[in-house]
Amino acid sequence: MAAMEACLRRALDTVTAKVANGREQIDNVAASESALDAKLERRRAELQRAEKRLHTVQKIKPAYQGELTALETEIEQLWDQYVLRYRCVEALKHQLSVLESAQAE
Structure with missing residues (x-):
């Protein structure tokens, strides 16, 4: 027990x-x-x-944010002008080469 x-x-x-x-x-x-x-x-x-x-x-808004935006817009416009002028120059070069080859014949 x-x-x-x-x-x-x-x-x-x-x-x-x-x-x-x-x-x-x-x-x-x-x-x-x-x-x-x-x-x-x-x-x-x-x-x-x-x-x-x-x-x-x-x-x-940063202190120069307005100026930066204006400069970016100007750069975009200048780039567009550059591209347009480059294309025109290339087209004129092509036409000149066509004319020169036509005159040579």
């Missing part, structure tokens, strides 16, 4: 230890979860601040 009681006490102690260990693990998981939630919330706030900063910077 005493052996049976001792065996039951050991089993009870083992189960009690396992229950305590399980509760401790649950507490650790809960603590980890709350720490991760706090970290996630900090990251969200940081992302929100960064997005606000980005929008603010995008709204600000």
